[in-house]
Amino acid sequence: MLKSKFTGPEEKIRVGSARLEALGDGVFAVAMTLLVLELKVPEWESGVTNALIWEHLKHVAPSFFSFALSFAVLGIMWFAHRMEHVFIGAVNRKLIWLNMLFYGFICLVPFSAALLGRYPDVQLVILIYGANLILAIAFLFWIWSYGTSLPGLREREVPPELRQVINVLFALAPTLYIVAILLSFIEPVWGFYCYLLTPFLYFIPTPIDRYMPAKTGGSKGGTDR
Amino acid sequence: MLKSKFTGPEEKIRVGSARLEALGDGVFAVAMTLLVLELKVPEWESGVTNALIWEHLKHVAPSFFSFALSFAVLGIMWFAHRMEHVFIGAVNRKLIWLNMLFYGFICLVPFSAALLGRYPDVQLVILIYGANLILAIAFLFWIWSYGTSLPGLREREVPPELRQVINVLFALAPTLYIVAILLSFIEPVWGFYCYLLTPFLYFIPTPIDRYMPAKTGGSKGGTDR
Amino acid sequence: MLKSKFTGPEEKIRVGSARLEALGDGVFAVAMTLLVLELKVPEWESGVTNALIWEHLKHVAPSFFSFALSFAVLGIMWFAHRMEHVFIGAVNRKLIWLNMLFYGFICLVPFSAALLGRYPDVQLVILIYGANLILAIAFLFWIWSYGTSLPGLREREVPPELRQVINVLFALAPTLYIVAILLSFIEPVWGFYCYLLTPFLYFIPTPIDRYMPAKTGGSKGGTDR
Amino acid sequence: MLKSKFTGPEEKIRVGSARLEALGDGVFAVAMTLLVLELKVPEWESGVTNALIWEHLKHVAPSFFSFALSFAVLGIMWFAHRMEHVFIGAVNRKLIWLNMLFYGFICLVPFSAALLGRYPDVQLVILIYGANLILAIAFLFWIWSYGTSLPGLREREVPPELRQVINVLFALAPTLYIVAILLSFIEPVWGFYCYLLTPFLYFIPTPIDRYMPAKTGGSKGGTDR
Numbered sequence: 001m002l003k004s005k006f007t008g009p010e011e012k013i014r015v016g017s018a019r020l021e022a023l024g025d026g027v028f029a030v031a032m033t034l035l036v037l038e039l040k041v042p043e044w045e046s047g048v049t050n051a052l053i054w055e056h057l058k059h060v061a062p063s064f065f066s067f068a069l070s071f072a073v074l075g076i077m078w079f080a081h082r083m084e085h086v087f088i089g090a091v092n093r094k095l096i097w098l099n100m101l102f103y104g105f106i107c108l109v110p111f112s113a114a115l116l117g118r119y120p121d122v123q124l125v126i127l128i129y130g131a132n133l134i135l136a137i138a139f140l141f142w143i144w145s146y147g148t149s150l151p152g153l154r155e156r157e158v159p160p161e162l163r164q165v166i167n168v169l170f171a172l173a174p175t176l177y178i179v180a181i182l183l184s185f186i187e188p189v190w191g192f193y194c195y196l197l198t199p200f201l202y203f204i205p206t207p208i209d210r211y212m213p214a215k216t217g218g219s220k221g222g223t224d225r
Numbered sequence: 226m227l228k229s230k231f232t233g234p235e236e237k238i239r240v241g242s243a244r245l246e247a248l249g250d251g252v253f254a255v256a257m258t259l260l261v262l263e264l265k266v267p268e269w270e271s272g273v274t275n276a277l278i279w280e281h282l283k284h285v286a287p288s289f290f291s292f293a294l295s296f297a298v299l300g301i302m303w304f305a306h307r308m309e310h311v312f313i314g315a316v317n318r319k320l321i322w323l324n325m326l327f328y329g330f331i332c333l334v335p336f337s338a339a340l341l342g343r344y345p346d347v348q349l350v351i352l353i354y355g356a357n358l359i360l361a362i363a364f365l366f367w368i369w370s371y372g373t374s375l376p377g378l379r380e381r382e383v384p385p386e387l388r389q390v391i392n393v394l395f396a397l398a399p400t401l402y403i404v405a406i407l408l409s410f411i412e413p414v415w416g417f418y419c420y421l422l423t424p425f426l427y428f429i430p431t432p433i434d435r436y437m438p439a440k441t442g443g444s445k446g447g448t449d450r
Numbered sequence: 451m452l453k454s455k456f457t458g459p460e461e462k463i464r465v466g467s468a469r470l471e472a473l474g475d476g477v478f479a480v481a482m483t484l485l486v487l488e489l490k491v492p493e494w495e496s497g498v499t500n501a502l503i504w505e506h507l508k509h510v511a512p513s514f515f516s517f518a519l520s521f522a523v524l525g526i527m528w529f530a531h532r533m534e535h536v537f538i539g540a541v542n543r544k545l546i547w548l549n550m551l552f553y554g555f556i557c558l559v560p561f562s563a564a565l566l567g568r569y570p571d572v573q574l575v576i577l578i579y580g581a582n583l584i585l586a587i588a589f590l591f592w593i594w595s596y597g598t599s600l601p602g603l604r605e606r607e608v609p610p611e612l613r614q615v616i617n618v619l620f621a622l623a624p625t626l627y628i629v630a631i632l633l634s635f636i637e638p639v640w641g642f643y644c645y646l647l648t649p650f651l652y653f654i655p656t657p658i659d660r661y662m663p664a665k666t667g668g669s670k671g672g673t674d675r
Numbered sequence: 676m677l678k679s680k681f682t683g684p685e686e687k688i689r690v691g692s693a694r695l696e697a698l699g700d701g702v703f704a705v706a707m708t709l710l711v712l713e714l715k716v717p718e719w720e721s722g723v724t725n726a727l728i729w730e731h732l733k734h735v736a737p738s739f740f741s742f743a744l745s746f747a748v749l750g751i752m753w754f755a756h757r758m759e760h761v762f763i764g765a766v767n768r769k770l771i772w773l774n775m776l777f778y779g780f781i782c783l784v785p786f787s788a789a790l791l792g793r794y795p796d797v798q799l800v801i802l803i804y805g806a807n808l809i810l811a812i813a814f815l816f817w818i819w820s821y822g823t824s825l826p827g828l829r830e831r832e833v834p835p836e837l838r839q840v841i842n843v844l845f846a847l848a849p850t851l852y853i854v855a856i857l858l859s860f861i862e863p864v865w866g867f868y869c870y871l872l873t874p875f876l877y878f879i880p881t882p883i884d885r886y887m888p889a890k891t892g893g894s895k896g897g898t899d900r
Contacts, residue, residue, distance in 0.1 A: 213375055
């Protein structure tokens with residue numbers, strides 16, 4: 001029953017990351033689904049026609065684009081977080097707090113996305129949305145660099161050539177968000193269009209993909225739940 | 226501590242599908258539960274009687290039907306997704322993105338369902354609801370055909386005779402949704418009634434069931450968590 | 451990589467219940483948390499005092515009782531569902547559908563609870579709340595009797611003396627709900643008070659508890675995740 | 676198939692805590708994400724400028740602080756709950772009910788946080804927020820002391836020197852909340868400021884951290900999923 005009995009601080013206990021990841025999956029799932037609450041269905045009493053619905057949909061089109069964008073952005077962040085925890089398998093106080101701060105900014109995305117969907121042509125809104133995402137990515141990077149630097153937290157070594165690619169990928173999105181924010185000073189809506197482009201960059205294959213199963217080749221490396 | 230040390234792209238890492246499935250379970254759970262938010266409770270100040278409540282319930286009956294229908298549809302999709310991952314046990318970038326796009330359309334179901342519940346007699350609403358479900362199924366099928374085609378992602382082989390049945394099942398719902406959409410061009414509300422029939426088809430036993438435990442017979446095959 | 455290769459319907463595959471339970475945990479977690487959305491915070495512009503807040507809290511007191519009651523009821527149902535799956539470890543189509551229907555009525559609880567919190571003195575509301583819970587319990591019982599009757603779905607045998615106690619426990623709540631509904635025909639609010647009493651019955655120890663760890667005694671039986 | 680066959684109450688069954696923890700992760704994830712619903716995006720029709728958005732953000736600043744505070748508080752409680760279940764690995768009826776009551780007060784946090792964000796200068800609001808958190812912590816402590824006292828529920832022994840530190844940590848937050856409540860009797864908003872300080876105390880390293888992996892030292896103790 002008692003797996004271990006440790007009486008001194010020399011005997012450390014390895015607290016796995018499974019539940020912290022499960023909390024994150026829950027936060028992501030709820031944040032992704034709450035995005036849809038912004039797509040409000042109007043309450044008309046009668047005389048509802050195709051034309052009226054169509055007019056309404058055109059009117060709220062920016063909210064749809066903001067939904068699609070924010071869903072994709074959350075998907076990218078989830079993917080990155082999931083890949084991080086291929087390499088990070090245990091937690092300590094600092095790693096939990098870094099994750100909590102990351103989750104906090106993920107929870108704010110539905111708010112920023114609602115702002116963006118309603119006022120895509122207001123410069124401050126572009127700034128808030130970008131700042132929210134940049135801060136989330138900053139904590140995601142902090143989790144990565146801290147979690148993979150401690151042998152006690154690491155699940156497996158990061159191949160050195162991967163590390164460089166990952167650093168570039170981490171820098172990519174914030175750079176684009178800063179470009180979007182700068183563009184918004186000229187013309188706010190340009191920032192919105194710039195945001196809409198960013199998810200497509202993550203469809204481009206990267207060297208990381210070569211480590212995962214593809215059309216050809218077997219699996220000689222490790223396994224992660 | 227370090228399960229594997231891989232230094233070249235020849236050594237692949239098997240990233241399991243458990244967390245991607247957990248995210249999906251979360252998305253489904255939230256989407257299913259958000260459906261109920263459409264069943265609004267009116268705020269009357271006083272003089273509330275059985276008759277008033279009953280009148281209100283009759284008035285919002287289409288929303289109840291839309292709730293029941295959409296819950297059943299999400300249940301069917303979850304079932305299909307769960308069965309897919311009996312056969313698909315690992316992920317790569319493409320499979321994660323296909324799942325994200327699938328989850329995205331699942332998240333949209335509460336919106337489409339709210340539209341359907343309020344305006345079941347508007348042709349464009351029938352079209353939007355059907356399109357949402359057809360797109361979700363399209364990505365579900367793409368996950369299936371891609372994920373079972375790569376040996377590195379596969380958990381177990383798909384029996385050839387099952388594959389055919391599954392293809393028919395995948396084609397069934399979209400066909401019915403297209404019929405509903407076509408009917409809606411004649412009389413919008415017919416499309417709504419047609420949608421209400423679709424879940425019942427999935428109660429019909431299929432050859433897939435013979436692979437799962439039933440009244441008689443043992444278990445000689447594999448096991449899936 | 452490929453755990454099993456099965457080519458005929460004689461070789462069955464054991465589809466574990468873990469993901470179905472995870473979906474349920476998600477549905478319960480969301481339903482429990484959505485209950486709080488009924489506890490609305492009024493939007494006053496200024497002049498907010500202790501007295502005003504206190505007045506408001508007194509005004510919405512039935513909603514608080516409905517929250518506490520419904521949370522307890524969901525907790526009891528979750529407990530029952532969790533205990534069922536100590537004995538049921540695999541699923542088939544029918545068991546998945548029974549669970550989906552159970553989850554569907556769980557998702558409806560926030561709606562019924564909102565109605566009860568606002569109109570605890572309307573007879574039809576008492577009836578709707580009771581009907582919702584009785585239907586949920588009916589499916590919970592169906593899951594239990596079906597899932598434990600099939601050897602292929604069973605995780606472990608149900609001790610015969612336990613089965614009897616469990617049947618009594620299953621009958622207890624619906625009986626009380628029917629009493630509440632009958633009372634509501636005399637005076638609606640009596641039904642509400644009757645509901646408020648039901649959760650306390652489940653704090654009473656039962657013979658099932660003797661199978662789980664208590665103050666004394668070891669663990670010689672099985673283990674469930 | 677049948678892992679164990681037990682026919683008498685002497686053979687106990689160990690019901691693991693995994694699903695109870697999963698339910699909790701879901702409740703926390705939803706509660707954390709629902710906090711953001713308080714950050715309402717106003718619906719202006721036209722003429723929306725940076726200045727207008729900025730004015731609005733200043734106006735709702737207390738809601739932002741309440742969001743950040745409540746998210747941090749939920750993070751701290753989740754951390755504590757997660758650490759508890761490093762030591763508690765099985766459940767019985769009483770432990771499930773203690774957890775349910777804990778989860779119930781977690782579900783109430785979005786309500787109390789909404790009140791605090793809107794009326795941070797009303798004394799009763801400070802009292803409600805504090806009472807909510809104190810009650811949650813009380814049940815958290817009850818789970819801890821009950822769950823680690825029963826050998827049948829324990830996963831591993833609690834080092835005696837840790838127990839003392841943990842007791843201090845458990846007493847810390849309620850003490851601060853009581854101070855906040857007392858301050859609110861002098862000037863309500865002081866209570867709000869006092870709350871805002873509490874999360875920072877949990878960033879201070881404690882002797883518990885020495886049991887988890889840090890910059891130096893290996894892992895000689897147990898492992899927890």
